[in-house]
Amino acid sequence: MKTCNILRPLALLCLMLNVMSAYSQNKYRWTDELALLRSIDRLPEYRSGCLIEQFSSYDRTWGNDDGFSGKYSYLRKEDGKLVIAEMKGAGVINRIWTPTPNDNMLCFYFDGKKDPGLRIRFSDLFSGKVFPFVKPVCGNEVGGYYCYLPITYAKSCKIVMEGEGLQFIQIQYRQLPGTKVETYDGTFTDADKALLNDVCNTWAATSPQADTYSNGRSAGTTVSEKTITLKPGDEVTCFESNVPGRITGIEIDGGTAFEGPDKNIILSARWDDDKTEAICAPMADFFGYAYGRPAMRNILMGRSGYTNYCYLPMPYDKSAQLKLIYRRTEGTQQPPVSVRVKIHHNTTARDAKTEGKFYSSWRRTRTPLGEYHTFLNTKGKGHYVGTILLAQGLRSGMTTFFEGDDSTYVDGRMRMHGTGSEDYFNGGWYALLDRWDRGHSMPIHGCLDYSLQMSRTGGYRFFISDKLTFDKEIFHGIEHGDVNNSYPVDYTSLAFYYSDTAPDSRMQPAGDLLKEYQPGRHTFYPQLMEITPDGDIQINNDRGLRISTGNSGNLRILLNDIPEGRYKLYMSYHETSAGTGFQIWQRQKLITDWRESHNDTDTYREDVYMGEIELTAQDNSITVHIAKNDNGNSLIVGTVTLERM
Incomplete structure (x- = not known):
């Protein structure tokens, strides 16, 4: 009896330890x-009730003090x-x-x-x-x-x-x-x-592979390959399945066919009996090109070499169909395009109770002043997993449209409010050297392009562990301008999400929506000018680009990224007590004869007309010549502006 009494507490203790161990596990x-962060196969899974929210330093008065003063x-x-x-x-x-x-x-x-x-x-x-x-x-x-x-x-x-x-x-x-x-x-x-x-x-990984994510429901894949020759007006099916399953990788090699200012080749996808396409977007936009050039290369999507890839899993219940569509542009000679398509897929059907279907929302809008640009506004159950945005300003000057904050409303309440557009893409400080100043790809976010003179930029960000769950509805959008959506911008965006509900309708990429906007006015700012000094000069940043000389010298300013053509040339500069004379040349051609920048009173001369220049791919620079005189030895350049004639 005593032995039994001793064993019972020991057995109970062992049981409790086992329970505690199981609880801990x-x-x-x-x-x-x-x-x-690596389980991409689980992206389709729902997360009911697990809502993402955010603390941020955004200006509670809807101004632009989103962290500058630290007040918020x-x-x-x-x-x-x-x-x-x-x-x-x-x-x-x-x-x-x-x-x-x-x-x-x-x-x-x-x-x-x-x-x-x-x-x-x-x-x-x-x-x-x-x-x-x-x-x-x-x-x-x-x-x-x-x-x-x-x-x-x-x-x-x-x-x-x-x-x-x-x-x-x-x-x-x-x-x-x-x-x-x-x-x-x-x-x-x-x-x-x-x-x-x-x-x-x-x-x-700098060269992502589909096999990296062949785990869980994305395991056991096979590859369907097809080479297609597309002619203008063609609509060709590149993958079709009539059994349940999922696509785990899309790889499309079109050489340079998707580059350039015209985005005429469309990727289309449809699942099951959905009335609306799950994907309907220009190839260039879907794979993160920026203004005619490949720009995105992350662990999930982009272009590596000549291969455009997407490894976001796409489950379906009964059937799937992918198409390539070559839109015809009237009055334009369009060559045939050869495309090699690889689709990684398996026969693991979507679990309708636990997984959503993949959808994307392509939008291009010159968003009206006073209104947000909408990435996604939809009802249903699901989660948001990615954004690609191209932002083309419709007036020259500093890209202040990227002061706009992102906002996310889920199930009737604001859950996230950002502090600026480049902030949304995990960046910061646009137009500053070695910050948000050029395209750069990171694992799940990055800058697609930055050009002050073209007044454009873009970014991407994917939400993996932090995918934005919605049980009933979601609005996800972004402002344009520091306050009140006040800057005119041409936005192109792609929103990637999973849902139990297909979109009711979608914007169709066609006509002028497939052509890149070309500004007619371009402004170069000192902090991002590409310059080459020559002769006896010194350069520093002092209210602009200060060029000083002990005798005389030259400074060449490259005018990159600007379309060929004839332009009026304007320059802003300071007249100062140390100001001297200057000329402007385009290689061996004199554009502006001697001008004086001396003034006893410091005066800023804005957009002073200097002459006309012809820009080509080879002839895309101006040279400022300065010489010391009795008045002074320096010139402070503010901006250089080109206006198409």
Whole structure:
């Protein structure tokens, strides 16, 4: 009897330990979120009730103080410190972004505890110096600093900055109601480290392959290949299936056929009995080209070599059909196009209870003043996974249309409000050297193009672990201009999402919508001018481009990206007490004879007419010649502007 009495407590203790162990194993860890950053096969899965929300420094008065002053960069002060985010309930932080990191300490207080569970310099979230905040899951480029390392919490999380200085910030998190979440504690098993290394290798791939994502429901694929010759007016089926399954990869090699100002070749896809196409977009736009050139190359979509690829899984219930359509342009001679198509697919049917179908929304609009540009406005159940945007300003000058904030309304409430358009794409500081100043591709985001003189830019961003869930409806859009949608812009966008509901209708890419807009006026700003000095001159940035000489010298200014033609040439410059004379040449041709920039009173001369020039692909520069005289030895150039004749 005594033996039995002793064994019973021991048996009960063992049972309790087993239960606790099972409970622990069933907990949702930060590594479960981490795995999603490579589990592209799971993108179609629904997440009911797990809504993405965001703390950000956006101007609550709908102005443009989205972080400049720091007024809206925190919730409140506690003991001289800044509370910048506070989440209640189980959840996970998926993304932290800023273009203005500092070395102040960040403290993450989990589950109401008095001591921080994570304490780290703000800058070290992105530096790659502190494990597990490593590159490329964390890092910086195109002016923005980003962190996609997931941070989980069981009950709550409060983020506090030890310091008074904070500007632009976005902290994106997801609620995990009803989930047994294990709070991030900074301890790592060998398996944790191996998983992180695997995710980093996936993100670092420069030439993505379909096989990388052949896991789970995307496993067991076969490849259907076809070579097609398209003639203007043709509509050719390149893949068709009449059995349930999913497409796991699209690879299309068309050489340079999709490049250029005309986007006449369309990709179309339709699932099951849907009345509306799931995809209907110009090939160039769908694969992230920018203004006639390939520009996007990330882990999911883009162009590598001559292969245009998309590895977003596309499940269907009964049937699938992909077509290539070659739109005819009247009055234009269009050559036939040879295209090699590879479709990776399997016979794993969509689970209608747990997965949505893939859809994309292509839109090109000269968005009316006062209205948002809409990426997606739809009803149903699903989640948003990606955006491609091309933004062409309709007037010359600084690209202030990219001051516009993104907004996301889900199921009747605003969930996210951004701080600027390049911020939305994890970038920052457009028109500044080595920031948002040219195209650059990152694993899931990037800049597609930036040209001040053409008044255009573009970006892309994919939402993987942080896909935007909606149970009833979603509006996702972006402003154009710093306030009140006040800047005229020609927007082309693609929204990628999964849903249980096909779109009722869609914009059809045809006619003038397939032609790139060509501005008639182009302005070059000093900070991004491509210049070559010659002779006795010195150059610095002083209210513009200051050219100084001890005797005489030349400065050549390249006029790149501008269409060929005849233009009127204007230049803005400062008249100063140290100003001297200058001439403008186009190679060996004198455009402007000696002009004086000396004035006892500092005066800014804006858009002064200098003459006419002819631009060709070979003759696309001007040269400013200055010489020291009795009045001074310098010239401060503001802007150079070309106006098509």
